[in-house]
Amino acid sequence: xxxxxxxVCLARPGDRVAAGDPVLELRAxxxxxxxxxxxxxxxxxxxxxxxxxxxxxxxxxxxx
Numbered sequence: 001x002x003x004x005x006x007x008v009c010l011a012r013p014g015d016r017v018a019a020g021d022p023v024l025e026l027r028a029x030x031x032x033x034x035x036x037x038x039x040x041x042x043x044x045x046x047x048x049x050x051x052x053x054x055x056x057x058x059x060x061x062x063x064x
Contacts, residue, residue, distance in 0.1 A: 004029035007041065014051040023047075 008025040011017050023045055026037050 005033055005037075007037070014054075017047060 005028040006026075008027065009023070010025055011021070011023040017023060024041060026034055026041075028034060028037070
């Protein structure tokens with residue numbers, strides 16, 4: 001694992017994007033890592049004609 005690798009989200013859920021607009025930026029210190037990253041993220045984003053339903057940013061409360 002490398003601290004120099006990661007994904008930058010360029011568009012948030014609900015943002016309007018056009019065909020060809022970048023939505024993610026991959027960063028790595030070793031070009032060989034990009035193949036696996038692209039495979040892992042291939043189905044991570046769905047782009048459709050309508051914005052997604054709003055969801056709470058809180059997934060779960062722990063404690064009281």
